[in-house]
Amino acid sequence: MKTISRLQPILVAWIAVTLSQAASADEGMWLFNDLPKEHLKTKYGFEPSDEWAQHVMLSSVRFNSGGSASFVSSTGLVLTNHHVGADTLHKVSTPEHNYYRDGFLAKTTADEIEAPDLELNQLVSVDDVTERVNGAVKSEMSTEEAFAARRAVMSEIEKESLDKTGLRSDVVTLYGGARYHLYRYKKYTDVRLVWAPESGIAFFGGDADNFEYPRYCLDVCLFRVYEDDKPAKIEHFLKVSEKGAADGEVVFVPGNPGRTQRIFTSAALKYQRDRYVPYVLDFLRRREILYQQFGLEGEEQERQARDDLFGTQNARKAYTGMIQGLQNPVFLARKQEEEAAIRAKVENDPDLKKYADAWKTIEGTQARRADALGQTAGFAGRHYSIAETLVFMAAEDQKPNAKRLRQYRESARASLEQQLFSPAPIHADLERLKFADSLALLVERRGGDHPLVQKVLDGNSPQARAAELVGGTGVTDVEFRRKLAKGGQAAIDASTDPMIRLAKLMEPEARRARKINDELDELERQAYSQITTAVYAVKGTETYPDATFTLRLAFGPVRGYVEGGQAIPPWTTIAGAFEHEKNHGAKEPWELPAKWHARKDQLDSGTPFNFVCTADIIGGNSGSPVINRKAELVGVIFDGNIQSLTSRYFYSDKVARAVSVHSSVVLESLRKIYDAGGLADELGK
């Protein structure tokens, strides 16, 4: 942590402060280099040492595919959620071996299954590079120039860092653009599956119980990182607590929350409420039905569509919770009052008056975002995304690094190629269906008479055109991809592959759409940077930036809550899981796996199963370890309750809770159900 420069605390989380919060609520997704030491000391008498923070940071793992995890042994074991590992579980499954559904255990390291395209990141250092990034943007620049200059200097910094350290280097935009930090990660790309339980217990209760509590999910699995074909030696890892945390005990959650929008102005929230979230929900419901329909065709189809269906249902339920919060007039009224008070102070303060227009800027970009909604220029499905990446890569590679689109910058090339050349299976029928549906969506959004639509369909129906393109393309072959990537622009131009031709046809439109978006992003970055500064000047207190899928620390006590007059206890037990099954007639998705019934009598039925705490988490935190003051793992985050779904915009600890798998049930089930006592003993060693 020694390279970390201290960041001035800035208040952005003022929404929550005003929203019926006790002043001492444990809000916050804190930067490791800017922990709320004052609050922790005052409220919990806990003073995390630099060594504690360093140890926890280095024990934390990010799944680049979208999730969090932790090292739990010196021998490279990584503990995460079953639903974070699910992407890999599906990719290594076949019609004959459904590891997602049936679970998996490697008896020896030789049996561990290599994940086709996982990249795990361990954060090793953070540097503040705000001055250098902002220094590159001159006040006389147009928005477009400012965006290009910022992008250029960020790519430069990353490239330098990569060349110097060999570490994955990402410049992260914090506080909506007020701060820029350089994050360096050690990468692990040889990752192998060690153990996963059955989906029936990992996701017990299915979509019905998702985001609900009380819960009974063994939503965990184990991977192992390798280096030089041997289990990696890990210095910093977490011990696993046999007993877990006590009721009321404060716990800590290091992890990578994906996205919050607590900085948003009321104008931005109204756009979310009236346009963006409804738009996303329409899309998600469309996809959900599509995957359901595909799954109805048979067991193998159900297997292929499962991961997509879960992701879609999960998002649909999350966005439904979000819009319910946004549509509550109380929420926005308070936000507006607060905002009006701050804007009045800014207007009347000679030092701050220069920031007064920032709120208007945000209001202006919302209208433009609404206009651009649905004007995307890409298609769903792996076939198209491969073709699009190849087409863009060829064009971008001809530019100097600093001028490339972020995705194609040199420092990110290795990660990009790992995805692009992934040998993961592509399910042609499902992908064709997704692709056809997104062709149909293009017709809906632009209108069937649009010249671009007519060129894309080439006289066919979306379904027929999708069949033609998916049937005719060679992109399913990894060697074909490698050859095209190597051949650069000349190879792309010469290619007669129909999917490549389509991506080429779409390229100008995709660039146009991206440019509009980049400009809006830049405008908002500048405005939010000003708003952040102004708000801090008006209020001033310890604070944290909105989530950015980078490492943060959240915390709060293990604590039940009251719902509809009923006290919900802080944790559930194994006995409760069997009871829950019975209450639902033991019908799918409330059917415990056969092994659980077979071994029922051997289990300690009082073993805690899931528990809740008030830590401030959000999607991306899935798989985060939950630790105590001694940095022992007492649980694994896997969900938030339904009341927590508005935390994208504001935090509350009244009834919103983070839901975790208890460490005890992990150990108990490894030992008594999965015949993996050796693995349980390896944990923490």
Next chain:
Amino acid sequence: MKTISRLQPILVAWIAVTLSQAASADEGMWLFNDLPKEHLKTKYGFEPSDEWAQHVMLSSVRFNSGGSASFVSSTGLVLTNHHVGADTLHKVSTPEHNYYRDGFLAKTTADEIEAPDLELNQLVSVDDVTERVNGAVKSEMSTEEAFAARRAVMSEIEKESLDKTGLRSDVVTLYGGARYHLYRYKKYTDVRLVWAPESGIAFFGGDADNFEYPRYCLDVCLFRVYEDDKPAKIEHFLKVSEKGAADGEVVFVPGNPGRTQRIFTSAALKYQRDRYVPYVLDFLRRREILYQQFGLEGEEQERQARDDLFGTQNARKAYTGMIQGLQNPVFLARKQEEEAAIRAKVENDPDLKKYADAWKTIEGTQARRADALGQTAGFAGRHYSIAETLVFMAAEDQKPNAKRLRQYRESARASLEQQLFSPAPIHADLERLKFADSLALLVERRGGDHPLVQKVLDGNSPQARAAELVGGTGVTDVEFRRKLAKGGQAAIDASTDPMIRLAKLMEPEARRARKINDELDELERQAYSQITTAVYAVKGTETYPDATFTLRLAFGPVRGYVEGGQAIPPWTTIAGAFEHEKNHGAKEPWELPAKWHARKDQLDSGTPFNFVCTADIIGGNSGSPVINRKAELVGVIFDGNIQSLTSRYFYSDKVARAVSVHSSVVLESLRKIYDAGGLADELGK
């Protein structure tokens, strides 16, 4: 049929004629007073006598709730689809007796269960009233005046007819406005449930198999109409054929197709393609997920939501098929070519030139329809719809009959009151969910800052407001409704019932929305009337009007088809049903009811189950009898295959098929599975 005046044949079905049809294809939903005698004689050597037509017409039954049926005994038995009867099956079920799922058999007439709000219609006469309707509309009238004048004269005609005959009297708009016919119906409102099979066999294969073929669904049930508390004596009814129809044999389908839009111009079809159908689909998917989520809460919730879920899924699948047809550029290109040719002829013909602007009128109304999309002013849920009806009824009743909204005209009052005062159970939780969702939809469509939205929500979230209103209203009580209805405007104005207050608040907006719609309808009625006349003048041949949920006759041979190179035979068998179950692992929804397994050995496994024919049908035809030349019932329509879903816009007999339950499986299962041999013997007697 003697009151029927002959209608000049007019061609409107020119779309289909040009779309890869054999000239002799059996397209058409023909008026009983204008059957295609020439075609039938030429192609099938069949000349339906007036007596034949009269007998078939009088044997046909319309379910006013949306479906078709037929009289099948002199003792009042009515045969329709299980899914047409489902509305009633759900309404007479309770948490203890789920007749929808488990089936029902009345051992004696005393055991027959009264439907709470069914109205069955038997068409008894048709009169052409075009001259009188058009005579009321003067050329100097504004669109608004024209609409009012037309509405007034229609209500007048209906009132006169009702007073004179005592029969339900509806003026029906045909050929998009070129013709008006007065339909008189004998009404049956004492309708009782006699027999229904289990939903597991009625809807075998569920949503997955819906609109698919081959199929194995016993999608039938029996009701009985009563008069003076005794089984009604029915003069005209169909005999039920033991053997059914032969492969290739022409069959006839009298029934009430709900809606086709074959008259639509290309501009209207583009609006359907790009705006309307996507809009409807977004809404349907939204509802489908809502009902699914509710059903996940438990078995009783699943039972309550089943009928809504089925209806929504059925519509979603139908609209998906429709948009796939519309998005096929070939379809619209042909339509445009054809239209251009006709318009050129009209422009250059001095007699027809006066109709040339009609196409432009339609183009203009499409843009206005797009603007009005989503500006509806009602809410879902039975609570609100009762309140809205009461509020409107009070206001409309103060106007003379001729000036009322159609729904509130005197001649329709009895039917309206039957619905309004229905004692059918209202499931509070489900209705609250629907209502809350439509409050949320209002926020999405108008924006949370809209003054109307703010008034409606009254400072609450949609969910909280829905709970408040549904919890606080008295409209669930039929007596409360009767009292308010009797009290008229004064009672409405004095009512403090929160749902009545909301309906009152929404009234002006609902009237505004309706007015816009009425004006667009009138403009289009005038334009389509001109287009119809012009097209007929250009082409001229036997034809039929678009479907209007009134009695029509369709026909065509029993015939298999080829799909993906595979010959699909014209019918399936009982043996095939067991095979189909096995192929799907006998898992829900492919699980045959226990009775079928118990009696399997007694069944004649070769009995035909479902069969296909080329008759031109659409939603509303569900439950239609399929009859042979001797007017014997050989089947009951219950579905179309997936290829038939574009028939809203155009007919094809290449692979599109109507799907029916075979008469043999009805008799076989009544006798050997349902211990209802007596009922089987009663059929046709």
